[in-house]
Amino acid sequence: MTGFNFKRLGVSALALASITVSATACGGSTDAAGGSPGTTLTLGYDSDPAPQGYDPLLYGAGQRLFYESVYQSLFAEGADGQAVPELVASFSYNKANTQMTLKLKSGVTFTDGSKLTAQLVKDNLDRRSNSKLQSYAGFAKGGATEIKDVKAASTDTVVLTFAAPQATFQTNLAGVPGMIVGQRAISNPSTLNQGPDGSGPYRMTASVKGSSYTMTRQPGAGATTHPFKTVVYKAYLDKNARLNAQISGQTDASIIDTSTERTAASNHVALARNGGTMLDILVFDKSGATSKPFADPDVRLALSYAIDRQAFVNTVAKGAEPTANAFPKTSPGYVPGLNTQYAHSTTKAKQLLAKAGYPKGFSFTVTASPTDKADLEFLQNQFKAVGVTMKIDVTSSTDQIFAAVNTQPLGFIPLTMSNEIGITAGVLVGGFANPHKTQSPAIGAALGAATNAAASDRPAALQKLNEALIDEGWLIPIAEQYAYVGYDSKALKAPAFPGTDGYPLLSAFRPVA
Numbered sequence: 001m002t003g004f005n006f007k008r009l010g011v012s013a014l015a016l017a018s019i020t021v022s023a024t025a026c027g028g029s030t031d032a033a034g035g036s037p038g039t040t041l042t043l044g045y046d047s048d049p050a051p052q053g054y055d056p057l058l059y060g061a062g063q064r065l066f067y068e069s070v071y072q073s074l075f076a077e078g079a080d081g082q083a084v085p086e087l088v089a090s091f092s093y094n095k096a097n098t099q100m101t102l103k104l105k106s107g108v109t110f111t112d113g114s115k116l117t118a119q120l121v122k123d124n125l126d127r128r129s130n131s132k133l134q135s136y137a138g139f140a141k142g143g144a145t146e147i148k149d150v151k152a153a154s155t156d157t158v159v160l161t162f163a164a165p166q167a168t169f170q171t172n173l174a175g176v177p178g179m180i181v182g183q184r185a186i187s188n189p190s191t192l193n194q195g196p197d198g199s200g201p202y203r204m205t206a207s208v209k210g211s212s213y214t215m216t217r218q219p220g221a222g223a224t225t226h227p228f229k230t231v232v233y234k235a236y237l238d239k240n241a242r243l244n245a246q247i248s249g250q251t252d253a254s255i256i257d258t259s260t261e262r263t264a265a266s267n268h269v270a271l272a273r274n275g276g277t278m279l280d281i282l283v284f285d286k287s288g289a290t291s292k293p294f295a296d297p298d299v300r301l302a303l304s305y306a307i308d309r310q311a312f313v314n315t316v317a318k319g320a321e322p323t324a325n326a327f328p329k330t331s332p333g334y335v336p337g338l339n340t341q342y343a344h345s346t347t348k349a350k351q352l353l354a355k356a357g358y359p360k361g362f363s364f365t366v367t368a369s370p371t372d373k374a375d376l377e378f379l380q381n382q383f384k385a386v387g388v389t390m391k392i393d394v395t396s397s398t399d400q401i402f403a404a405v406n407t408q409p410l411g412f413i414p415l416t417m418s419n420e421i422g423i424t425a426g427v428l429v430g431g432f433a434n435p436h437k438t439q440s441p442a443i444g445a446a447l448g449a450a451t452n453a454a455a456s457d458r459p460a461a462l463q464k465l466n467e468a469l470i471d472e473g474w475l476i477p478i479a480e481q482y483a484y485v486g487y488d489s490k491a492l493k494a495p496a497f498p499g500t501d502g503y504p505l506l507s508a509f510r511p512v513a
Contacts, residue, residue: 073180077174118154125160145422177426252492277415277483284406284410304342333420449465492511
């Protein structure tokens with residue numbers, strides 16, 4: 001499902017009404033918004049960034065590049081990928097790391113005219129019990145990073161109390177999970193169906209549902225940090241259409257699929273790249289709710305052994321690196337031995353299927369976008385070799401793609417592991433990838449240990465978490481992929497990526513002159 005990027009959206013249903021405007025696309029730094037050269041940035045996006053409306057908490061961390069234009073977060077992602085204060089002026093922990101005190105910045109105003117206060121932050125975080133808000137999943141009751149209580153200690157001071165010690169909770173409040181919506185959106189969440197209510201550097205001034213979103217810089221936003229007066233996000237779900245838009249000059253910069261990066265380079269598109277995007281099979285159903293065999297870990301592990309990862313890379317993911325790790329190679333949680341332990345073996349796959357009671361295999365269905373057809377057909381043949389039949393239903397319907405999370409056992413999905421604990425807690429355990437709310441004592445214990453580990457113990461704890469995710473068969477990694485951004489080098493400087501994030505910061509896009 002890479003074409004629809006669950007790693008960025010993390011939702012299961014789509015509903016949204018947008019303001020429709022007429023637009024025509026031009027090249028270079030002049031675009032659909034009618035901007036003059038050098039004042040408008042047009043970005044080719046790889047998904048519809050607002051399929052359910054403009055509440056950023058509905059989506060995953062991968063949507064940061066879109067939502068950071070109109071929202072601010074308690075903590076932002078810095079140039080090195082580390083959390084830095086944004087709406088927060090200062091913060092501290094108690095000795096037990098069970099409480100975090102946030103001192104808020106003053107003078108922050110939202111689209112609706114409301115002001116940033118401790119009560120508004122509390123009201124935002126108190127929405128964590130809403131299961132639809134994917135980025136709050138880890139903060140909810142029972143979550144690995146559960147916030148037990150939020151208090152507005154004064155007009156500008158917020159105190160968070162955790163269910164368990166949290167030594168570096170600021171990382172969990174960076175980017176999308178820490179984004180704050182204005183008072184109008186809190187009082188009437190349906191207003192976010194029509195537009196954002198944030199305090200970001202831009203305001204959305206026009207949109208065409210599922211196609212383009214035009215942002216105009218706020219009068220008070222600093223031109224040094226945000227040099228473009230207008231930013232236009234254009235959604236191209238098809239990777240080739242997105243590439244062609246970049247080649248033809250309809251966009252200044254675009255998210256480029258790994259499979260098209262060579263074509264981009266040969267057509268004189270400048271490329272910036274970063275690692276850390278994991279091509280995974282995410283097992284949605286670990287309880288047998290949609291397909292009985294998937295309740296058995298041996299079945300899930302059998303599918304892992306069935307995959308020849310090197311052949312996958314050679315055939316459909318050129319430029320990627322085969323891996324059986326949940327975390328990227330640069331992560332302190334990377335375990336080289338997993339690549340050997342889960343090396344391709346049809347013999348082991350068949351043995352595990354027989355052990356689970358399926359010596360003749362079984363069948364199941366997946367729904368996918370046309371973009372993923374070749375990837376899934378490769379996997380289909382790999383599974384067939386061990387007796388498992390995977391039927392592929394290809395559809396261009398975004399609604400059907402996202403509905404499949406709840407009705408089918410697995411999906412082929414990329415995850416950008418810029419925050420191992422955050423993604424595990426907010427996506428794999430408490431988010432869209434676990435729709436049936438399955439619990440694993442092994443994963444729960446490893447996640448808790450990694451969350452509370454001191455800096456010196458963190459690598460070992462992350463390695464244990466990596467091993468637990470793989471050994472339990474909650475996800476089946478196939479390859480680590482580079483993330484590419486194509487850009488017009490005559491108009492833009494090379495954008496840098498924060499840490500292992502697959503998407504640059506909006507502020508990383510800078511004009512040449």
